[in-house]
Amino acid sequence: MNASTLPSYPRHWQRYTAGQRLLRFALYLLFIAAIVQSARTIDVIPEFLYDAPQQMGDLLNRMWPIDWGSFRGTVSSALLETLHMATLGTMLAIVLAVPVGLLAATNLTRNRGLNLLARFILVSSRSINSLVWALLFIAIFGPGAVAGTMAIAFRSIGFVGKLLGEAIEEAQPGPIEALTATGASTASIIQYGYWPQIRPAFWSIVLLRWDINVRESAVLGLVGAGGIGMALNSAMDLFQWDRVALILVLIFAVVILAEIIITRSRRSLL
Structure with missing residues (x-):
């Protein structure tokens, strides 16, 4: 060459x-x-x-020793209220998000208008921060746990509905086509065709969102939406730094405990 x-x-x-x-x-x-x-x-x-380092050191000195004696009373009640808000908000979000997620799945809902409407609802829910939702519901229901629960629920609709819709769209078409060929109803197709395939993803979504809501519910109280955040805000306003330290430790402990519960629940359910 x-x-x-x-x-x-x-x-x-x-x-x-x-x-x-x-x-x-x-x-x-x-x-x-x-x-x-x-x-x-x-x-x-x-x-x-x-x-700033000097101020941080002074603040830590004021926080020590931690006021463990103030746990009984308002702090323990606020902590339980936080867990109740996260749990009820997650349950309400599931009830509201599942229909929207079904409408958002293009392989299940063939109507383009319904798909766009569902996606608009999901985007609207995710685009508004939980603190903004809390302020809106405080204006409606007043300060307290009801506003916090509703804020958590409406914030979670976009998260749960979007991931659920994506899980439905990723389902294998074989069982769906077999059920459709037999003349099964839409409810039967969802129950026997889609549900067995998306069940692991569904429980993962629910557990993950509950874990997120536990953390968010601790912050919503700072704007008056109930929970341990209200106790934290009150202690900071009164310069009760030893109680602030107790509340921060409790929030950290609850987050760690929620992580352990989520991990073990995933192993047992999935």
Whole structure:
């Protein structure tokens, strides 16, 4: 073979082309410009940064020793209320999210209008933060656990419905086609065709959302939506830092306990 007919290859291998290198440089430059602009617009007081370690040490000294004696009474009641809010909010969210998730699944609901409506509901639920939901329901129901429970439920609809709809769309079509060929009703197709396939995903979604709601319910009280957050806010307003330390420890313990419960429940249910 003549050497002139051999294909020519570049002598030096380059990972990126010139256009890709230019694009990466532009992205890096944009990232740096965003950091610089953010640092210029954020009002940072240097004096507060200098004595921040000293203030943190003083705050920790005020928190110690922890006021374990104040657990009985309002703190324990607020902790139980937090767990009740998370559990009831999750259950209500499941009841509301399952129909929306069924409508959002394109392989189950063939109506394009219903699909778009369901997806609009799911996006609306996820786009509004739980604290904003809490403020809205406080205006309706007043401060307390009812507003917090409703906020948790409406915030969870988008999470549960979206993942449930995606699980339905990923179901194998074989059992569905077999049931359809026998003339089974839609309810029978859902019960015997889809449910056995999506059951592990469904319980994973429910357990994960309950775990998230336990953490969120501890924060909703800061805006007056019940739970242990209200006790935390009250203790901070009264400068009862030893009680604040107790509440923070309890929140941490509840989160760890919820994680253990979720892990063991997944092993038993899945």
